[in-house]
Amino acid sequence: MRRRVGFETAPCSLSFYSIIISEEVVTIAMVDYKIIRDSVHGSIRVDKEFLPLAEAPELQRLHSIHQLGLAYLVYPGANHTRFEHSLGAFSVAGRICESLGLDPGEAAQVRTAALLHDIGHLPYSHTFEMVLHEQFGIDHEEISRRLVRGEDTVLSQGEMKTLGKYVSVPEAIECMGLDPREIARLLGGAAAKPVRGLDRHRGQTHFNGKRYLSQIVSGTVDADQLDYLVRDAHYTGVAYGVIDLDRLIETFDVFNGDLVIERGGLSAVEGMLVARSLMFTSVYFHKTVRISELMLAKAVEGFGPEDIYSMHQMTDATLLSRLDAEGGLCGEIATLIKYRRLFKRAHALAVTDVAEGQWDAIDRLGDMKRRRQVEEEIATRAGIEPGHVIIDVPSSELPVSEPRISLMDVRILQQNKVKLLPKLSPIASALQTRRAYDWAVMVACPEKHKAKVAKAAQKVLGF
Numbered sequence: 001m002r003r004r005v006g007f008e009t010a011p012c013s014l015s016f017y018s019i020i021i022s023e024e025v026v027t028i029a030m031v032d033y034k035i036i037r038d039s040v041h042g043s044i045r046v047d048k049e050f051l052p053l054a055e056a057p058e059l060q061r062l063h064s065i066h067q068l069g070l071a072y073l074v075y076p077g078a079n080h081t082r083f084e085h086s087l088g089a090f091s092v093a094g095r096i097c098e099s100l101g102l103d104p105g106e107a108a109q110v111r112t113a114a115l116l117h118d119i120g121h122l123p124y125s126h127t128f129e130m131v132l133h134e135q136f137g138i139d140h141e142e143i144s145r146r147l148v149r150g151e152d153t154v155l156s157q158g159e160m161k162t163l164g165k166y167v168s169v170p171e172a173i174e175c176m177g178l179d180p181r182e183i184a185r186l187l188g189g190a191a192a193k194p195v196r197g198l199d200r201h202r203g204q205t206h207f208n209g210k211r212y213l214s215q216i217v218s219g220t221v222d223a224d225q226l227d228y229l230v231r232d233a234h235y236t237g238v239a240y241g242v243i244d245l246d247r248l249i250e251t252f253d254v255f256n257g258d259l260v261i262e263r264g265g266l267s268a269v270e271g272m273l274v275a276r277s278l279m280f281t282s283v284y285f286h287k288t289v290r291i292s293e294l295m296l297a298k299a300v301e302g303f304g305p306e307d308i309y310s311m312h313q314m315t316d317a318t319l320l321s322r323l324d325a326e327g328g329l330c331g332e333i334a335t336l337i338k339y340r341r342l343f344k345r346a347h348a349l350a351v352t353d354v355a356e357g358q359w360d361a362i363d364r365l366g367d368m369k370r371r372r373q374v375e376e377e378i379a380t381r382a383g384i385e386p387g388h389v390i391i392d393v394p395s396s397e398l399p400v401s402e403p404r405i406s407l408m409d410v411r412i413l414q415q416n417k418v419k420l421l422p423k424l425s426p427i428a429s430a431l432q433t434r435r436a437y438d439w440a441v442m443v444a445c446p447e448k449h450k451a452k453v454a455k456a457a458q459k460v461l462g463f
Contacts, residue, residue: 036087039080040231044091053112053172054087057163058119058147061154062086064315068232069124070292071283073340075236082118082125088227089217090115092245096216096223099249106213109178113186113217116169117224119154120144122311123319127293128300129401134368135308139400141188141218143312148173148184154313186214215259220407221248221269229275232283240278244268255413263414270427273408280405280436285394291343291444294390299323299333329387343390343444347457354440358463359395362440366396374460381456382449389453390444394437408432 033047046054053059062082071078093114097107120143122128129139146152150170155163170180216223226245233241244267251265261269283289300308300323311319323334336342354362365371371391379389398405408428410421421428441461445453 038084038088038091040227040234041088041091044087046087046090049108049176050090050111050115052167052175053115053169056167056169056172057159058154058169059083059086059115061315062118062121064317065121066124066316067228068236068283069127069289070296070337071236071286071289073292073337073342074286074288075238075283077235077237078232080231080235082121085228085231086115086118088231089117089223092226092249093216093223095249096252099252100212100254106210108176109183109186110213110216112173112176112178113183113214114223116148116183117141117144117187117217119147119169120312123314123316124293124296126401127296128308128311130368130397131297131300131308133400135305139188140312144187145184147312148187149180152312156313186217188218209257211257212254212259218404219259220404220410221259221261221272225276225404226272229272229279232279233275236283238279238282240282241275243272243275248272253413255411255418258411258418260411260413260418263412266412266421266424269410269412269421270425273410273421273428273431276405277431277434277436280398280402281438284402285398285437287345287439287442288342290392290394290442291345291390292337294392294444295333295343296323296337298387298390299330302326302328302330343388344447344450345442346445346450346453347443347461348439349441349461349463351435351438351440355463359440361462362393362395365391365393365441378443378453378456378460381460382445382452384445384449384453388445388449389457392439392442392444395435395440398436405436406432 033045034051036044036046038044060083065082066072066078067080067082067085068075068078090111094107094111097110102110118140120140122132122140122143126140132138132140143152147154148169150168153160153168167175173180173183218224226243226248229241229243230245231241233239247268248261248265251262251268253260253262300311300319303311303326314322320334320338323330325331349358349362365374371393375389375391376386378391379386382389408420408422408431410428411418412421412424414424422432441463443453443457443461
């Protein structure tokens with residue numbers, strides 16, 4: 001009989017494992033840590049105080065959320081999950097803390113925040129970020145903060161009944177002697193609580209607080225990006241996400257309360273920023289990936305506001321099932337996604353072809369209501385059903401889904417002075433103006449309607 005080994009925990013109980021062998025449960029003393037094998041970072045050590053946190057429902061749900069949304073429809077290997085990435089960010093954050101020589105309390109805060117930074121993601125990760133933004137004016141980071149503070153839950157009433165006794169994220173955080181509100185402040189680049197008085201680190205004295213704690217988790221160069229770039233490149237099979245992770249970690253420092261990079265790490269930072277830009281162009285904003293995500297986003301718009309807000313309680317699979325059950329356009333799109341019968345690009349305006357003055361008209365399409373009106377107008381002119389035309393305007397969505405993409409404000413420490421990266425690096429300066437997508441506007445529709453939608457789009461859009 002196959003031996004199954006697992007563990008259970010209870011609130012504030014870190015003393016025992018429950019080992020399941022066949023159908024018997026045997027309680028033994030808990031070891032000091034657990035080693036988890038990761039395909040990117042190798043062996044990741046999870047100390048015992050973090051184990052209940054890793055087992056919390058908010059984290060476990062991420063096993064069922066694709067890290068790259070629907071990118072697996074283009075890159076078949078991209079089936080890795082948000083849980084894997086969260087564990088990777090936890091590992092990278094721990095290495096950064098060790099390199100900086102942070103005290104155990106600071107390191108525990110940073111590692112906890114890194115592990116939890118994505119628990120508010122809706123199904124298919126960033127796919128519905130614009131819907132969330134347009135409907136409620138929030139993003140997944142705000143949902144993550146609410147979950148960390150215990151203001152919301154990922155569990156339905158039925159799931160709570162089935163699970164019985166369980167440890168939530170805020171309970172696990174409190175068991176570690178940490179404050180959930182402080183951890184929430186570290187998510188999404190939120191400034192850490194100001195520290196009054198002097199703060200000493202590596203022989204320095206400064207008065208500006210501990211911004212570096214949040215910057216390790218979410219900044220211009222942070223544990224989040226240092227994991228997802230390497231991980232996404234690994235699983236998609238592209239070579240663009242290769243970065244010198246070891247060198248970067250070695251050259252992190254703290255200066256006047258901010259996370260900085262020593263001058264010797266300049267080339268490694270440039271490599272990371274180039275990798276980020278190329279990964280967006282080749283993977284995250286691949287035209288077929290974008291089309292599939294926009295199809296799914298249009299289907300979800302058929303939900304009511306309460307349903308959309310509660311999507312953080314769903315997984316990828318439960319969302320598709322729900323869409324299928326809705327029928328109509330929702331069910332149609334769910335079936336098309338399931339069997340990869342995707343819309344095709346009918347018309348596009350390349351970034352390089354945008355004439356002077358056209359960006360104003362393109363920016364107006366960034367408003368979702370305006371975009372939906374234009375989509376319906378194109379569909380009507382083409383004589384096809386509403387909902388079968390989709391317009392993509394990357395310049396409006398990218399600042400919402402990944403606001404760090406245009407940031408180059410990396411602080412470089414040289415001879416006890418700090419300069420921003422663009423002052424030292426022509427590469428960084430060039431990346432500030434480089435767009436991470438190839439088209440300014442793209443119109444997609446079912447393949448059989450491409451010709452008439454292309455003709456209608458040119459007339460309606462005027463370009």
